[in-house]
Amino acid sequence: MNHFAVGIDLGGTMMKAALVERGQGLRHHIAIDTHAEKGPDHVIGRIQQAIEMMMKEAPTGDIAGVGIGVPGSVDWERSSVHYPANLPGWEVVNLRRTLQERLGRTLPVIVENDANVAGLGSAHYGVGRPYDSFIMITLGTGVGGAIIYRNTIFRGTTGAAGEIGHMSIDYEGPWDRAGVAGSIEAYIGQRFLSRHARYQLLTREPSIIHELAGEELKNLTPKMLYDAAEQGDEAAREVLAWAGHKLGVVLGSAINLLDLRKVIVGGGMSAAGDYILEPARRTVRRYVMPALRNDVEILRETLGNAVGMLGAAHLVFEYLDAHGPSSEPQ
Amino acid sequence: MNHFAVGIDLGGTMMKAALVERGQGLRHHIAIDTHAEKGPDHVIGRIQQAIEMMMKEAPTGDIAGVGIGVPGSVDWERSSVHYPANLPGWEVVNLRRTLQERLGRTLPVIVENDANVAGLGSAHYGVGRPYDSFIMITLGTGVGGAIIYRNTIFRGTTGAAGEIGHMSIDYEGPWDRAGVAGSIEAYIGQRFLSRHARYQLLTREPSIIHELAGEELKNLTPKMLYDAAEQGDEAAREVLAWAGHKLGVVLGSAINLLDLRKVIVGGGMSAAGDYILEPARRTVRRYVMPALRNDVEILRETLGNAVGMLGAAHLVFEYLDAHGPSSEPQ
Structure with a gap:
């Protein structure tokens, strides 16, 4: 099983992305402007870029999946974000489907509220x-x-x-x-x-x-x-x-x-x-x-905001533990 | 498996006991004075009497176990009650062990906070x-x-x-x-x-x-x-x-x-x-x-206080589902 996943902490001002090694922590990470004012399409393009940059850093050039912490509520299936704070024009966006389409593959993409991923990151790394x-x-x-x-x-x-x-x-x-x-x-x-x-x-x-x-x-x-x-x-x-x-x-x-x-x-x-x-x-x-x-x-929490990226990536590991490496979220 | 259990709602003034049929509800029930002022030994004797009365009403003359809702906190193992309100002299009492000794057998006896059993009773019967x-x-x-x-x-x-x-x-x-x-x-x-x-x-x-x-x-x-x-x-x-x-x-x-x-x-x-x-x-x-x-x-809750007895009995059914009929709580 691939022990690397990408964790993203999506904020209204900055977006942080990391390559996370399971049980080990951050391997690479970047922070880029979200450019929230340019609307969802542009922001999702930047998320895609960040994922691809982190993917290249993985030892095999590939990852087990992507977890994303968002400033809003998500649906029970963890695919869509609802009315995220500080992200104008978003309303309801199915980040999983959109990113899978853009990446051209059915990689697990799991979306979760940002405070929840911070908690999960603290539980497993902090x-x-x-x-x-x-x-x-x-x-x-x-x-x-x-x-x-x-x-x-x-x-x-x-x-x-x-x-x-x-x-x-x-x-x-x-x-x-x-x-x-x-x-x-x-x-x-x-x-x-x-x-x-x-x-x-x-x-x-x-x-x-x-x-x-x-x-x-x-x-x-x-x-x-x-x-x-x-x-x-x-x-x-x-x-x-x-x-x-x-x-x-x-x-x-x-x-x-x-x-x-x-x-x-x-x-x-x-x-x-x-x-x-x-x-x-x-x-x-x-x-x-x-x-x-x-x-x-x-x-x-002494890891600071890094728990957000770590917890986001951990969503992927947790998902694979429950469903096996060959499955994909619907 | 025996589908009958005894549920007891232990209050400072009154003690209510019922024979409960799984999925069906109350079969027989009584309410007797707790006589809390006479101390734990006396009250436990009355609980024992109530259990024996209800047991006789069961079709086979026997029951799967006893659940007890108590006005206080219980330990994680659900055997002891800690400083119950309105029950003078109780401090910490291991109701499971004491009742098993008095009944002369290792029947499952499960103790839980009274509000929790009311919730459980409402969930399954109310x-x-x-x-x-x-x-x-x-x-x-x-x-x-x-x-x-x-x-x-x-x-x-x-x-x-x-x-x-x-x-x-x-x-x-x-x-x-x-x-x-x-x-x-x-x-x-x-x-x-x-x-x-x-x-x-x-x-x-x-x-x-x-x-x-x-x-x-x-x-x-x-x-x-x-x-x-x-x-x-x-x-x-x-x-x-x-x-x-x-x-x-x-x-x-x-x-x-x-x-x-x-x-x-x-x-x-x-x-x-x-x-x-x-x-x-x-x-x-x-x-x-x-x-x-x-x-x-x-x-x-339209069942009123009956949810306490029902939820208490349900503790036994839930326990047997998890552990099987031949086991007993330690």
Whole structure:
């Protein structure tokens, strides 16, 4: 069996592609502009190019299949993506069929939500390796999540399980982009956190964060909060702790419901590390019922965004384990 | 194979036992006082009596095994109950071993949390039959929950999954008995709802509920709210709608996380039916992200508390399917 697969992490700005060796990790990888504004046909052409580039790097010049993490929900068959965020004009696209046609062969092509592939990548290559079950939460533009149960993705009824970002921690709280009041995304999604932080910090004594974020703090990003916190800025640390407290609440609810005691935090904002995670660790214990508090841990995914490509490629290995090397997804 | 098993629903006040025929339902059943105040030995003696009574009713005078739903968490092996609510002096009791010793034989004895057995009973005998996956929530003294996934109980890491009652809908809300702020139990658990309702209704114009609940509304129970609502009491209806709104919020969070679109409501308080469930249905849609709203339904378990006994007995059938009739749990 071919132990190499291509994993793709499709984002609205950048597309990352890797040649992954089973059990070993990344062998080659690239990141290219998605050019999302040019529409689905153009983007799919770029995906095809990336696949072909990675294929050439494989020892035999061939691969076992392609896995793709997408910023949206996918169908139960893992062939189509539905209304991906930040990919204008996509609506519903059958990536499997389209790519098989373009590549001129029936290579397995498996599509999955990006937070789910991050979870799968962590389970098999990252911080999640020691655990067969855990909750993954990805902090980035939005707040994504995945449930990894017995080393695979818990998919629910339609394949959309794991939407931790839209769980409410305050039924009268602010609305998120899905119209849900008090969801965790409405506090710590990138744009929301930037706005909350700006309103909080505008009235504070000028400090490092004010130098980084420009006039009226108009350019403030979570990354600047983290940089300022690293340089000792107390106000920035306070805002990140505010975010971490909220994170702890929603993780407490998820742990009560699932009885999965390990949480792995990934996504760009997880770089803020302990400034967010220490307050989350303190809070989570107060929102988990006592009988479930043993062994609760919140860990940071140290592989960063690479778990997306790794998990995407792992979809192929998992598929072949279940169906055999000669089969192809319908 | 013997198609009869005994299912027991062990409560702090009453213990219900049934002879269940596989796929058919209850054949005989009894309800007796638990006499919880007399301690574990006495209660276990009464469980033994109930089992022997039901066994005599079986066509062959024998049964395939015993399933027991308990008000507490159980170990992964489903043999012991840990600190059951309303059963003083129990701490950790290995019900399997104790009952096997008392019965003088190695009959399968399987112990499971009471909300989980209610879910399993609904899945195989109740309103849950058409669905292979759903969320069960039981409204009673506390608020229990279960995740039924592919016709069986999703147990999490230790067997404690499904604690919807302790999921927070307001991180600054009132504390429940587990010390969790703003959990749904802190609003609609029986004692909590009675207290909230009393404070709300004390200042209202006297109405039916004031006649039912006595001086200063000191005896107010959720049942009285329901009875008053049935008789047209607007204030009682308003309080039940307040409770239903909260219920809708927590169910929205659970649906986002699990992508299970059906919710089945059981437990004594589910008798309040649409006075609680209609507001919950209106609210839940606003707390589920749009991509997951299709097919969301909140249904009432019409078998009432019988699902507990049915699900408990089904533990035995499920066990035999997995392990064969000659095996016994260790």
